[in-house]
Amino acid sequence: MLSSILKTSSSTIQRSTPFVRRAFSTQFPALQRVAGVETVKNYINGKFTESKTDKWIELYNPASQDLIGYVPETTPEELREATKTAAAAAKEWKKTTVLARQRVMMDLQYLIRQKQDAIAENIVQEQGKTFADAKGDVFRGLQVVEQACALTSLLMGEKLTVAKDMETYMYREPLGVVAGICPFNFPAMIPLWMFPLAIAAGNSIIMKPSERDPGALMMLAKLAAEAGVPDGVLNVVHGSVDCVNYICDEPEIKAISFVGSDKAGEHIYTRGNANGKRVQANLGAKNHAVLLPDANKQAALNAIAGAAFGAAGQRCMALSTLVCVGETKDWMPELAQRARELKVGYGMDPDTDVGPLITVQSKKRVERLIQSGVDEGADLILDGRGVVVKGFEKGNFVGPSLLTNVKTNMECYREEIFGPVLVCLNVDTLDEAIELINKNPYGNGTAVFTNSGPSARKFEHEIDVGQVGINVPIPVPVPPFSFTGSRGSILGDMNFYGKSGLNFYTKPKTVTSLWKESDSEHTRAAVSMPTMH
Ligand code: NAD
Numbered sequence: 001m002l003s004s005i006l007k008t009s010s011s012t013i014q015r016s017t018p019f020v021r022r023a024f025s026t027q028f029p030a031l032q033r034v035a036g037v038e039t040v041k042n043y044i045n046g047k048f049t050e051s052k053t054d055k056w057i058e059l060y061n062p063a064s065q066d067l068i069g070y071v072p073e074t075t076p077e078e079l080r081e082a083t084k085t086a087a088a089a090a091k092e093w094k095k096t097t098v099l100a101r102q103r104v105m106m107d108l109q110y111l112i113r114q115k116q117d118a119i120a121e122n123i124v125q126e127q128g129k130t131f132a133d134a135k136g137d138v139f140r141g142l143q144v145v146e147q148a149c150a151l152t153s154l155l156m157g158e159k160l161t162v163a164k165d166m167e168t169y170m171y172r173e174p175l176g177v178v179a180g181i182c183p184f185n186f187p188a189m190i191p192l193w194m195f196p197l198a199i200a201a202g203n204s205i206i207m208k209p210s211e212r213d214p215g216a217l218m219m220l221a222k223l224a225a226e227a228g229v230p231d232g233v234l235n236v237v238h239g240s241v242d243c244v245n246y247i248c249d250e251p252e253i254k255a256i257s258f259v260g261s262d263k264a265g266e267h268i269y270t271r272g273n274a275n276g277k278r279v280q281a282n283l284g285a286k287n288h289a290v291l292l293p294d295a296n297k298q299a300a301l302n303a304i305a306g307a308a309f310g311a312a313g314q315r316c317m318a319l320s321t322l323v324c325v326g327e328t329k330d331w332m333p334e335l336a337q338r339a340r341e342l343k344v345g346y347g348m349d350p351d352t353d354v355g356p357l358i359t360v361q362s363k364k365r366v367e368r369l370i371q372s373g374v375d376e377g378a379d380l381i382l383d384g385r386g387v388v389v390k391g392f393e394k395g396n397f398v399g400p401s402l403l404t405n406v407k408t409n410m411e412c413y414r415e416e417i418f419g420p421v422l423v424c425l426n427v428d429t430l431d432e433a434i435e436l437i438n439k440n441p442y443g444n445g446t447a448v449f450t451n452s453g454p455s456a457r458k459f460e461h462e463i464d465v466g467q468v469g470i471n472v473p474i475p476v477p478v479p480p481f482s483f484t485g486s487r488g489s490i491l492g493d494m495n496f497y498g499k500s501g502l503n504f505y506t507k508p509k510t511v512t513s514l515w516k517e518s519d520s521e522h523t524r525a526a527v528s529m530p531t532m533h
Helices: 076-093 098-114 116-126 131-148 189-200 215-227 241-249 262-274 297-313 326-340 360-375 430-439 453-462 498-504
Strands: 042-044 047-049 056-060 067-072 158-163 166-174 177-181 204-208 234-236 253-259 278-282 287-291 319-325 379-382 401-404 421-427 446-449 468-470 506-514
Touching: 042 076, 067 116, 076 177, 076 204, 076 234, 076 241, 098 116, 098 131, 098 189, 098 215, 116 131, 116 215, 131 189, 177 189, 177 241, 189 204, 189 215, 189 253, 189 498, 204 241, 215 234, 241 253, 241 262, 253 262, 262 278, 287 297, 287 430, 297 319, 297 326, 297 421, 297 446, 319 326, 319 430, 326 379, 326 401, 326 421, 360 379, 360 401, 360 421, 421 430, 430 453, 446 453, 453 468, 498 506
Parallel strands: 177 204, 177 253, 204 234, 253 278, 287 319, 287 446, 319 421, 401 421, 446 468
Antiparallel strands: 042 047, 042 234, 056 067, 158 166, 166 506, 379 401
16 A cells, blocks of 8 residues: 555546556556556655656555556656756755755654655555565665664764975765665665755765565655755655656756666766766675585575575675585575465465565566576476466466576576576585676675684685675665665665765865964965975
8 A cells, every 4th residue: 555645636537548567668658547646756855756657557566466556757847957956956955964855864764764664565555565574674774774873973074284384185975866766575675765864964965766565665764854855855766767767867866876676777877977977886696605514504505595585586695606615505495495385475474485476577577597407408406487376376487496406507597587486506616606706797696604713614615796695685784884785786886875976965075274373473485286285
């Protein structure tokens, strides 16, 4: 359910057009909306208002395929209004003190904590993940708001006496208007990577949630207003390619934070940079774990199953690839047994471990990639295709699936599957495992399971991946560290959250001042550059 703030009193009763969401299209068919189905609002200048657009994107519950909302393609006029209002707000917001902005963040973290369950429930309805996992989605974002509560220390400047009576000091200033473009898989966490730090740093921001699950961000925007974020400082617009291109081209927007797929990220990075913007873009992944024979078998297999199949594999840090060293390939039937025991179902069912995939197309794509593995010679020792959930027969469910004896040239290895599918490869040594992982273009996350300190140390030092887990399957650092995916998983060199996150949303200014005690004694102009201090 969308929250009540998103409701509209749609009165037109029209037939529903069979329409498959087309996130990559710039053209939406003239959609006849079904009466009583809620529309998602724009949030501009502190007001939730119905878009005047005639282009609407249908929003479905992925577990039931029920139509639960319409997302507007925010019109160019509305986008310009959002920008104008954000630019005006940024000028005033910048003048507030760091202490005042910090207090707003403290109130925001309190309000999010109060509403954590309601936001999580919205995520279950729109995104499909389990309620427990959705609460984690909110919680991991909340940690960034908590970081923003340490703003006074984080934004502390620097000062040095550089010559007699002369001082240089440096402090960081906001950029002005910035923008955030979000993916579907973490509807709360990823917006919370973006707007709290941007606002705390003194910017205003235009956020565009995924058109597949905008509800969590809409709820967060309402909480931000309650916490004291002034009108126009946080704005939310909607849509897909047209809206994104506007953000890339609008000169008033100085920086873009993007998280999502390679295709969209490369486009946004290139177009944003060409327009002189600072862009941080976190992209796709293929995260490998290495299983060594000296690992604690039970703990490792449980960790691997949880990280591969949790959130139906729709995490950028999902553990999607297992590299079995030596005899550990013989542990795969046991891993398959653990995966088989995971319950596929509706996210609000407390027994559910694995929810649905986001769309019908995602389900088809994942099923096709499983089949491609079989066709190319891998062994499908657990097949999650064809799973039917009672009461949710139309849902986009795929159960945990395990492909073994996979080779690096197979499509199921080369592609980011983004579903509950673990592909397993075999090597003889840790050196071979490291070489295999370093050859993969992605560098988001990796893990090693071992009881050997020397093996762990070797892995840590020789692996060329930005986030490394040692007996930790999903090594996403909490703030004050940053999210440090590397190589093909990132464009730009400024990471999300942590110190780097704050640096992204600010620019340094240095001031050098001279207040001579003996000014009155000056009789002659100095023309040479100083040689001594
Ligand atoms: P997506 O790229 O389809 O969508 C992300 C955003 O880009 C959306 O707001 C969408 O409207 C917009 N968009 C989509 N196609 C576009 C195009 N052609 N031109 C301009 N804008 C476009 O991604 P998704 O399917 O929502 O998310 C899943 C992807 O995100 C996976 O690849 C996953 O690995 C990645 N991801 C990465 C991280 C990370 O930190 N590295 C975190 C989460 C998700």
